[in-house]
Each structure stands twice: as C-alpha cells, then as structure tokens.
Amino acid sequence: MSEILKKKSKNRVSGVDRFLNFIRVVMATLIVVGVLAFIGQQIWPENPFAEWRNPDARGLTGDQFKGLIVSGLSQGAMYGLIALGYSMVYGVLGFINFAHGEVFMVGTMSGWIMSEKLNDAGLWESNFILSLFLIIFVAIATSTITAIITERIAYRPLRNSPRLIPLITSIGVSFFIQNAALGLFGPTSKGYPRLPEWLSKQRSILTVEVAGTKILVVIVAALSMGGLWYLVERTQTGRAMRAVAEDKEIASLMGINVNRTIVITFGVGGAMAGVGGILWGLLFRSVTHMTGFLPGIKAFTAAVVGGIGNMGGAMAGGVFLGSAESIAPMVILEPLGVPGVSQLKDAVAFTVLVLVLLFKPSGLFGERLSQEDRA
Amino acid sequence: MMSTSLAPRKLFDQNWKRIIFWGSICALSQVFICLVGLPAELDRRILIKSTLSLGYLFIIWVPLVFGYVVSKMVELEGIENPKPGPADLLSGAVTGLLGGLGLVILMLGIDNFDLRDPLLNWNPRLFRLLTFENGIGFGSMVWLLSGVGLGTLGAALHQMTSRIRKMIAYATFGLFILAVLEDVIDDLSEGLRLEWLSDMIYDKKGGVTVTSAIVIAVVLALIPMVTRGKIKEKVTQYRSNEEPGDQQRNSIILFALVAVVFLVLPWFLGGIVNELLANVGLFLLLALGLNIVVGLAGLLDLGYVAFFAVGGYTTAVFTSPNSPWFSPETHFGISLLAVVVMATLAGLLIGAPVIRMRGDYLAIVTLGFGEIIRLLFLSDWLKPYLGGSQGITNIPGIDLGPWEVRGADPRSVFYMVLAFCVLAIYVSWRLQGSRLGRAWMAIREDESVAEVMGINTVNSKLMAFVVGAVLASFSGAVLAAKVGSVFPKSFEILVSIIILVVVIVGGMGSITGVMVGSLVLIGILGGPRQPGLLQEFQNYKLLIYGALLVFMMLKRPEGLVPTARRTRELHQEEYLQDAWLGDDDSDQQEEAGERV
Structure with missing residues (x-):
C-alpha cells in the first residue's frame, strides 16, 4: 500500500517537473531560434530562415546595435545601484524591501526640488559641477533618512515575525510613500532643468557615439560601487554587516550592535538608491510619484539575477538586465515576428526574472545568504 | 491586570524627553496631513453641519491618539506601575499642545514664505482653512486650545x-x-x-x-x-x-438571514447605492478567491489581477460582437464555461513555475506575471486578438430569460454578483474544513512539516491557485458584462494590492473577515477606480490603504475578524511566554483562542 502511495506521489510530482522542463525547453528554443534568426538577418538578410517569421526585418546596423548596448549599460548601472539596496537588506534581514523603489523615487524627487532651486538661483548654469554635487548630496541625505525611518517604524517591530509579514508591510510602506509624494507634489511630471551642452553632447569613445550623460551615469555608478565595496570588505562596519548577515545571534554575542548595523545597512542601501535617483533624473530628466515602482521591481529582478545577497552580483545583474531589456526585444522578439516590440520592454524584464528562477534559482553568480535564510 | 498599588506620580514628575518626542511626532503628522492635502480636499464633506467637516476630523484625531499613546503605561510582569493621576493628564496635554504648535508654525510659514513650487498644498486655501478665515491669532488660539483639550482627553481615556x-x-x-x-x-x-x-x-x-x-x-x-x-x-x-454542531447550525442561520436581508434590500435602494453594493460584491468575490490563496494556503500572490483580467477578457472575446478575433457571439453561460477553462489554465500556468519558490520570491514572480499579462493585453502583438489599448467594447449584458443583467440596471448586477458571492462563500466554507483546506493550512504553517506528514504540497498549492483563479475570473466576467467593455487599464497591479489589503484587514483565512473587510473598505473608501461612500477620498484612497496595511501588520496581523488558528500562529511567541510564566494562564488563553 505504502509503495503504491509512494509511486503515485512520485508520479504526481514529476508531472509538474515535466511541465517545468517543457517550459524550459520551449523558452530556450525560442531564445536560440530568435538569436539565430537575428544572426541570419545580419549575415544574409534574404535567407529563408531569417525571413521565416518576419520577412520585413532587416536586422540592425552596427551603430544601432552599439546604441542599444550603451543605453542598456547606463540603464543597467542604475538598476544595479538600486539592486544593491535590495541585496543588502535581503542579505541581512532576509526579506524583500518592496519600498526600496520608493526610496529611489524620493531621491529623484528631492534632487528635482534642489535642482529647480539651484536653477532659479543661477548656480545650475554657472557652476554645474558644484550643483551636481549638491543635488547628489541632498538626494543621498533624503533617501538615507527615508530608508532609516521606514526601518525604524515599519520593519524593526516585525523582525522576528514570519517572513511574509515584513514583505506585506513593505508593500504598504511603498504605497504610502508613493501616494504621500502624490499628495505633496501633485500628479504632474516634473522636469529636471536642462543639462549644460558640454555634458549632454554626443561623444565618440572607441568608435561608439555616446551621449555624455550616459558616460557620467556609468562613471558615477562605478565610483559608488567602488566605495561600497570598500565599505563592506575593508572596514570594521562592513565586517559587522557581513557578520550580521551570516548570523544575527552570534554576531551580537561577538559584541556587534545588531540594531545599529541593520540601520547602517538600510542607510547605505538608501544612499545608493539616492545616487541612482539622481542618475535617473539626469538621464530621463523627469520624475513623477510613480517613478520608483517599475525600476524598483526591475532592480529586485537584477538582484535575483545576480544572486541575492551578493553585491558584485547585484551590480552585474543590473547591467545584465539593463542590456537584456534593451537588446532582447530587437534581437529575439523582432526576428520571431512580434510587432511593436518596444512595448514589451518591461515584459522582457519580468520574463528574465522568471527564466532565471527557472534555470538557476540562486542567480548567475550565486547567493550569499546565511543558512537560515536559505530555507 | 493593572498593578496599581503605587501612588500616582507627582504632577511635574514627567518623562519630558518622551513627551517632547511624541509631541513633535504629533506635530509632524499634523503638518504632514495638512500638506498632503487631506483637510483641503475633504473639507467638502460635512459631517456635522457648520461644525465639523471630514477635513477637520483628519486633523483633530491626531492629538487625541497621541495623548492616549503618550500616557499609556507599559505593563510588565512583576513591575508595579504608579497609579494614573493628573500627571498623566498633563503629559497628554503637553503632547497636544506641541501638536497645536506644529500647526501654528505651519500657518506662520504659509503666511511668510512661498513654498508653493514644490509643495502643492502650501497655498492660501489651506491657510484659510487653518485660520478659519479669522487671522492667525484666532487660528493659533483654536488649535493650541483644541490640542490641549484633545490631548488631555486622550490621556484621560486611561483613567475613566x-x-x-x-x-x-x-x-x-x-x-x-x-x-x-x-x-x-x-x-x-x-x-x-x-x-x-x-x-x-x-x-x-x-x-x-x-x-x-x-x-x-x-x-x-x-x-x-x-x-x-x-x-x-x-x-x-x-x-x-452550545454544542459545536448547534453553533454551526446557528452560523448557517445567521448567514441565511444576512442573505435574505441582501435579497430584499436592493428593492428599497436607489441606483447609486446598488451600484456601490455591486462593486463591493465584485471585490468580495475577488477577495474570497485571494483569501484561499493567501489566507488558507499562505501563497502571497501579488499578480492576482491576472486572473481577474483573464475572466474579463475571455467573456469579452466570447460575447462581444466587437471582439476582433472571435466573431460568433455566445451566451454568457457558455462563455462562463470558457472562463472557467481559461482561468484554470492560467492558474496552472502561473502556478507551476512558482510552486517551488520561497514565499517572497513567489510574491515578486507572481507580480511579474501579473504585469506581463497586462502588458500582453496592451501590446500590438496581441492586438488582432484582444484589441490592444482600445480594449474590447460593446459587451452585451447577461440574458437570463425573463431578466437581463446589464450595467445600466445596478440592481440586476447586484443580484448576479450576490449569486456568485454566495457560491464563492459556500465553496470556501466547505473547502476550509475539507482535507484540501486542512492541507493548505498545514502548508501555510510549515511546508516541510506538511510534506513530511504526507501532504502532496505541489498539488495542494496548484489547487489553491486554480480555485483562486476561477473565483477571480468570475468576478472579471461579471465586471465585463457590467461595464460593457474591457481595457488593459482596468487590470493594473493596484487591484491586486487593494484586494490584498481587504483580505488582510478583514482577517486572513476568515470568510466573515473578508466580507467585513470588503464591505468596510470598498464600501466606504472605494475600489481602484470605483468610488465608495466617501467619494472625496478618491485621491487619497491609496495613501490610506498603504497606511492601513502597515498599521494592521504592526498591531493586528490577524485582521479584524481573525480565525483562532491564524491568531495562534501569529502570536506563537506570546503564547509560549504565557505558558512559561504560568501554566494555568496559558490554558485559559488557549481556550479563549479556540472560542474566537
């Protein structure tokens, strides 16, 4: 009897597994066929395989392709910065801080207010570098404070509750901050002031034409990442953070102030989101109360892609996701004959999340989590 | 039990740091509420003629609550608290005074500085509202005095x-x-x-x-x-x-009574209220479905709106003459079969990949699925089938022989929704005690233990997804027939979140709780696009939903009408502590929990 039961349950379980394998195979096939068709178009546009699904497609010119990669990279660097916050909080507390996207939005919003004021005062045009430092400073300050306050009010009392409870709370926090921004600043889209000519003009780097803003974004992201790496790997505070991430109880036995370390983690994550917010403002030059929502979810995707809890992975995941989302519609979907591919950019990002979790749930670079979080 | 053998504190023996802390928070929240625009927007709604509008109510509850909080004593086992006395009233009063001071500073600020550029509500309208159109002096007097009064009242609540x-x-x-x-x-x-x-x-x-x-x-x-x-x-x-059997019978009688009331009531109500009730019903249907997924099985599905959309779109494609791809018009009944099939497929399709994921990954991935489905409905790619951003229009009402259910007649829609709700309530009620329902609850409490106990967790979870999906798709189908059109815009992620709030505020896993939750929240505040009784809230609904979600999670995670089992799960540590402090106590607690 028990053997029959065992066999039966085994069969049932493998039904789902078979289905998952089926999805894996279908998705992999689609991607491979799409890429092959794209390569076919590039090499010989008239060949029957390239024309099979989409006879109109003629592939991309070299410049278009380079442009896609560059915008993907700069977008991805921003996702990476936000993803760091998700990754750090997940590593330390083991829950997804859904409101982190809103922390990013707060940074963008405060940067907008500051830049408006600086523009009115004339400093924006006369001394752009100084004003850039000022708005970055303001954005970091507000985002950090927002992150710390949410931690204090919403998450600290729930530290030992079941895992879904803080997640649901963070959804509430996210909606609260979003709509508080709506109430305070109104629903209209706010524009950053015009950037100086020397920054925004096209430059050519290694035969690629790039807008100067995108270079700035990548440089600032790299600098922040370097600073964070130094903080986490080389300082006392960073060691405390890693210890708390590994095991809170033992860390506190070792004389580490766990509460303080968690607050620092939130603060540093918030600061990174603030930098990301300013970069968003420079790149897209507009902000609304909804700005944080999609980038937030995508940044979480980036954190998962890179392996949650793993900081280098978060940055790499961000770059990967940014490039995938700008390239994949043109390279995989267009040759497959899907019209209006640019609308599906966001859908691609979410599909990447599903695919990563289907193929390699621990992310591309492996998770770095303590034992208790892996359960 | 309060331990009150110590003498009351002396009047000025105060913890000033604590008072100033809470007082400044009180002031900040009042200023925040003003600047978010709640008072100005809600001033239109008058509660008591020429005395109190909803807008003012939103300012004056703050000092009351903070006065209550600041004078509350922490009760610890084995430590005696001093008897509450006038000192506590004073601390409440000072807190309220500080809150009033915040408003005074705000008024002075509006009068002297111009911050209208970023802050939308930094305007003369708010100023007039705060000063009662009588100058700053008068306004300050009123706010300071009312702050003191309300703070004292809040503190006095402990001593009555x-x-x-x-x-x-x-x-x-x-x-x-x-x-x-x-x-x-x-x-x-x-x-x-x-x-x-x-x-x-x-x-x-x-x-x-x-x-x-x-x-x-x-x-x-x-x-x-x-x-x-x-x-x-x-x-x-x-x-x-009562015997448990009798209790069950009584609860059935109670449900029947409520049902009869709802059957008769619509005949005495006008169009607007019937429309409101129909909306409440639609969201109740959704919430009952989500209650199975989140409340019973513990799977936090944030892409629940996807099933809602599947129901709506399937109905639209099958019944509308305008659907671009499927031209024959079928009857609603036949399309309902298609809806069930499609919803089941969607439940399996979304459920299968996420079934092995950790709880929080599951939440985000389902959120992703919800967005993917909405984006697909919106895209040019599926436009030849589903109409893209223009959606599908001209969906006929439901033809039921002698009656016709259509949007213009909210009463008929209400009856239709009621029928589905009764079905959903019956299904959830029967499922709750069934083998499957108990399996779900076991999975919610501890998945690995459930698996070891011989529960097929994969199948049970998939079943939860499917049942939830079918209930949501019914709601979508009725919505399509009611509104007469479907657009991708009606199926935003927001819907999922609002239903989640309804389920959580009502009480996860409790059918009565979900009913109460949707009646109160959707009925008063309104759904994502549907206005509730307080239509003035339209722009602030989500703000309040967000705050409510946080508040409930912090203070009462089991919801307004909790189930005994869920309560015990969430307060396990407290029960354990009670058990550690005294065995008799904990037994009583257990019994009390059982009875809830």
Missing part, C-alpha cells in the same frame, strides 16, 4: 471607568458612522417612504444637524448604560454552552 469609555466610544463612532452612511440612509428612507426620518437627522446640504447630533450622541451613549454589558455576557454564555 470602562463604562464611561464605552459610552464615549459608542457616541463618537455611532455619530461618525451615521454621518458617513448619509447617502445610504437617505436612499433607504426614500425607498421605505420614511423621508421624514432622514430629513430630521440630516441637513439639506449634507451633514448631520447639530441638534440631532447631540440627541443621537446622548441616545447612543445611553445604550451601554442600559445594557451594562449584558448582551456580551449572554453571547459568551451562549457560545460556551
């Missing part, structure tokens, strides 16, 4: 006997509910030919009149005086005496 506290609670909440329900009562009294009743209570221009407010408050306050807790006593006595 429970009967007086109950009287105050009955009077204020009763009045508030009466003022909020103005539309419904107006409508109902018209239907029952009792116009004199509503004319007596309400003013012509809206709001309760001052005299009737006083009369009603006094009457309501007398209720606890007269009953003196006898009703509650009776109920507990009755509950503890």
Whole structure:
C-alpha cells in the first residue's frame, strides 16, 4: 500500500517537473531560434530562415546595435545601484524591501526640488559641477533618512515575525510613500532643468557615439560601487554587516550592535538608491510619484539575477538586465515576428526574472545568504 | 491586570524627553496631513453641519491618539506601575499642545514664505482653512486650545471607568458612522417612504444637524448604560454552552438571514447605492478567491489581477460582437464555461513555475506575471486578438430569460454578483474544513512539516491557485458584462494590492473577515477606480490603504475578524511566554483562542 502511495506521489510530482522542463525547453528554443534568426538577418538578410517569421526585418546596423548596448549599460548601472539596496537588506534581514523603489523615487524627487532651486538661483548654469554635487548630496541625505525611518517604524517591530509579514508591510510602506509624494507634489511630471551642452553632447569613445550623460551615469555608478565595496570588505562596519548577515545571534554575542548595523545597512542601501535617483533624473530628466515602482521591481529582478545577497552580483545583474531589456526585444522578439516590440520592454524584464528562477534559482553568480535564510 | 498599588506620580514628575518626542511626532503628522492635502480636499464633506467637516476630523484625531499613546503605561510582569493621576493628564496635554504648535508654525510659514513650487498644498486655501478665515491669532488660539483639550482627553481615556469609555466610544463612532452612511440612509428612507426620518437627522446640504447630533450622541451613549454589558455576557454564555454542531447550525442561520436581508434590500435602494453594493460584491468575490490563496494556503500572490483580467477578457472575446478575433457571439453561460477553462489554465500556468519558490520570491514572480499579462493585453502583438489599448467594447449584458443583467440596471448586477458571492462563500466554507483546506493550512504553517506528514504540497498549492483563479475570473466576467467593455487599464497591479489589503484587514483565512473587510473598505473608501461612500477620498484612497496595511501588520496581523488558528500562529511567541510564566494562564488563553 505504502509503495503504491509512494509511486503515485512520485508520479504526481514529476508531472509538474515535466511541465517545468517543457517550459524550459520551449523558452530556450525560442531564445536560440530568435538569436539565430537575428544572426541570419545580419549575415544574409534574404535567407529563408531569417525571413521565416518576419520577412520585413532587416536586422540592425552596427551603430544601432552599439546604441542599444550603451543605453542598456547606463540603464543597467542604475538598476544595479538600486539592486544593491535590495541585496543588502535581503542579505541581512532576509526579506524583500518592496519600498526600496520608493526610496529611489524620493531621491529623484528631492534632487528635482534642489535642482529647480539651484536653477532659479543661477548656480545650475554657472557652476554645474558644484550643483551636481549638491543635488547628489541632498538626494543621498533624503533617501538615507527615508530608508532609516521606514526601518525604524515599519520593519524593526516585525523582525522576528514570519517572513511574509515584513514583505506585506513593505508593500504598504511603498504605497504610502508613493501616494504621500502624490499628495505633496501633485500628479504632474516634473522636469529636471536642462543639462549644460558640454555634458549632454554626443561623444565618440572607441568608435561608439555616446551621449555624455550616459558616460557620467556609468562613471558615477562605478565610483559608488567602488566605495561600497570598500565599505563592506575593508572596514570594521562592513565586517559587522557581513557578520550580521551570516548570523544575527552570534554576531551580537561577538559584541556587534545588531540594531545599529541593520540601520547602517538600510542607510547605505538608501544612499545608493539616492545616487541612482539622481542618475535617473539626469538621464530621463523627469520624475513623477510613480517613478520608483517599475525600476524598483526591475532592480529586485537584477538582484535575483545576480544572486541575492551578493553585491558584485547585484551590480552585474543590473547591467545584465539593463542590456537584456534593451537588446532582447530587437534581437529575439523582432526576428520571431512580434510587432511593436518596444512595448514589451518591461515584459522582457519580468520574463528574465522568471527564466532565471527557472534555470538557476540562486542567480548567475550565486547567493550569499546565511543558512537560515536559505530555507 | 493593572498593578496599581503605587501612588500616582507627582504632577511635574514627567518623562519630558518622551513627551517632547511624541509631541513633535504629533506635530509632524499634523503638518504632514495638512500638506498632503487631506483637510483641503475633504473639507467638502460635512459631517456635522457648520461644525465639523471630514477635513477637520483628519486633523483633530491626531492629538487625541497621541495623548492616549503618550500616557499609556507599559505593563510588565512583576513591575508595579504608579497609579494614573493628573500627571498623566498633563503629559497628554503637553503632547497636544506641541501638536497645536506644529500647526501654528505651519500657518506662520504659509503666511511668510512661498513654498508653493514644490509643495502643492502650501497655498492660501489651506491657510484659510487653518485660520478659519479669522487671522492667525484666532487660528493659533483654536488649535493650541483644541490640542490641549484633545490631548488631555486622550490621556484621560486611561483613567475613566470602562463604562464611561464605552459610552464615549459608542457616541463618537455611532455619530461618525451615521454621518458617513448619509447617502445610504437617505436612499433607504426614500425607498421605505420614511423621508421624514432622514430629513430630521440630516441637513439639506449634507451633514448631520447639530441638534440631532447631540440627541443621537446622548441616545447612543445611553445604550451601554442600559445594557451594562449584558448582551456580551449572554453571547459568551451562549457560545460556551452550545454544542459545536448547534453553533454551526446557528452560523448557517445567521448567514441565511444576512442573505435574505441582501435579497430584499436592493428593492428599497436607489441606483447609486446598488451600484456601490455591486462593486463591493465584485471585490468580495475577488477577495474570497485571494483569501484561499493567501489566507488558507499562505501563497502571497501579488499578480492576482491576472486572473481577474483573464475572466474579463475571455467573456469579452466570447460575447462581444466587437471582439476582433472571435466573431460568433455566445451566451454568457457558455462563455462562463470558457472562463472557467481559461482561468484554470492560467492558474496552472502561473502556478507551476512558482510552486517551488520561497514565499517572497513567489510574491515578486507572481507580480511579474501579473504585469506581463497586462502588458500582453496592451501590446500590438496581441492586438488582432484582444484589441490592444482600445480594449474590447460593446459587451452585451447577461440574458437570463425573463431578466437581463446589464450595467445600466445596478440592481440586476447586484443580484448576479450576490449569486456568485454566495457560491464563492459556500465553496470556501466547505473547502476550509475539507482535507484540501486542512492541507493548505498545514502548508501555510510549515511546508516541510506538511510534506513530511504526507501532504502532496505541489498539488495542494496548484489547487489553491486554480480555485483562486476561477473565483477571480468570475468576478472579471461579471465586471465585463457590467461595464460593457474591457481595457488593459482596468487590470493594473493596484487591484491586486487593494484586494490584498481587504483580505488582510478583514482577517486572513476568515470568510466573515473578508466580507467585513470588503464591505468596510470598498464600501466606504472605494475600489481602484470605483468610488465608495466617501467619494472625496478618491485621491487619497491609496495613501490610506498603504497606511492601513502597515498599521494592521504592526498591531493586528490577524485582521479584524481573525480565525483562532491564524491568531495562534501569529502570536506563537506570546503564547509560549504565557505558558512559561504560568501554566494555568496559558490554558485559559488557549481556550479563549479556540472560542474566537
């Protein structure tokens, strides 16, 4: 009897597994066929395989392709910065801080207010570098404070509750901050002031034409990442953070102030989101109360892609996701004959999340989590 | 039990740091509420004629609550607290005063600086509202005095006997509910030919009149005086005496009574209130489905709106003559079969990949699926089948032989929704105690243990997804027939979140809780696009939903109408502590939990 039961349950379980394998195979096939068709178009546009699904497609010119990669990279660097916050909080507390996207939005919003004021005062045009430092400073300050306050009010009392409870709370926090921004600043889209000519003009780097803003974004992201790496790997505070991430109880036995370390983690994550917010403002030059929502979810995707809890992975995941989302519609979907591919950019990002979790749930670079979080 | 053997504190023996902390938070929250625009926007809604509008109510509850909080004593086992006395009143008063000071500073700020550029509500309108159009001096006096008064009152709540506290609670909440329900009562009294009743209570221009407010408050306050807790006593006595079987029978009778009331009620109600009830029903249907997924099985599905959309779109494709791809028009009944099939498929398709994921990954991935489905509905790619951003229009009503259910006749829609809701309630009720339902609850509590106990977790979870999906798709189908069109815009992620709030506020896993939750939240505040009784809230709904979600999670994660099992799960540590402190105590607790 028990053997029959065992066999039966085994069969049932493998039904789902078979289905998952089926999805894996279908998705992999689609991607491979799409890429092959794209390569076919590039090499010989008239060949029957390239024309099979989409006879109109003629592939991309070299410049278009380079442009896609560059915008993907700069977008991805921003996702990476936000993803760091998700990754750090997940590593330390083991829950997804859904409101982190809103922390990013707060940074963008405060940067907008500051830049408006600086523009009115004339400093924006006369001394752009100084004003850039000022708005970055303001954005970091507000985002950090927002992150710390949410931690204090919403998450600290729930530290030992079941895992879904803080997640649901963070959804509430996210909606609260979003709509508080709506109430305070109104629903209209706010524009950053015009950037100086020397920054925004096209430059050519290694035969690629790039807008100067995108270079700035990548440089600032790299600098922040370097600073964070130094903080986490080389300082006392960073060691405390890693210890708390590994095991809170033992860390506190070792004389580490766990509460303080968690607050620092939130603060540093918030600061990174603030930098990301300013970069968003420079790149897209507009902000609304909804700005944080999609980038937030995508940044979480980036954190998962890179392996949650793993900081280098978060940055790499961000770059990967940014490039995938700008390239994949043109390279995989267009040759497959899907019209209006640019609308599906966001859908691609979410599909990447599903695919990563289907193929390699621990992310591309492996998770770095303590034992208790892996359960 | 309060330990009150110590003498009360001296008047100025205060923890000033704590008072200043809470006072400044009180001030900040009042200023925040003003700047978010709640008072200005809600000032249109008058609760008590020429005395109190909803906008002012949103400012004045703050010092009351903070006065209550600041004078609350932490009760610790084995430590005696001093007796509450005038010192506590003083701390409440100072907190309220600081709150009033915040408003005074805000008024001075608006008068002297111009911050309108980023802050939308930094405007003369708010200034007029705060000063009562009588200058800063008058406004400051009023706010400072009312802050002191309300703070003291909040602190005094600790020192009143429970009967007086109950009287105050009955009077204020009763009045508030009466003022909020103005539309419904107006409508109902018209239907029952009792116009004199509503004319007596309400003013012509809206709001309760001052005299009737006083009369009603006094009457309501007398209720606890007269009953003196006898009703509650009776109920507990009755509950503890009854056999479980009898209790079940009684709850069935209660449900039947409620059902009969809802069957008869619509005939006495006008279009607006019926429309409101129909919306509540639609969201109740969704919430009941999500209650199975989140409440029973513990799978936090944030992409729940996807199933709603599948139901709506399937109905649209099958019944509308305008659907671009499937030209034959079928009857709603046939399309309903298609809806069930499609929803089941969607449930399996979304459920299967996420079934092995950790709880929080599952939440985000389902959120992703919800967005993917919406983006697909919106895309040019599926436009030849589903109409893209223009959606599908011209969906006919439901033809039921002698009756027709269509959007223009909200009463018929309400009955249709009611039928589906009754079905959903029956299904959830039967499932709850079934083998599958118990399996779900076991999975929710501990998945690995459940698996070891021989539960097929994969199949059970998939079943939860499918059942939830089918219920949501019914709601989508009725919505499509009611509105007559479907657009991708109606199926945003917001819907999922609002339903989640409904389920959580009501009580995860509790059918009654979900019913109460949707009636209160959707009925009063409204759904994502549907206005509720307080239409003025339209722009602030989500703000309040967000705050509510956080508050519930912090203070009462088991919801307003909790189930015993869920409560015990969430307060496990407290129970364990109680058990550690004294065995007798914990037994009683257990029993109390059982009875809830």
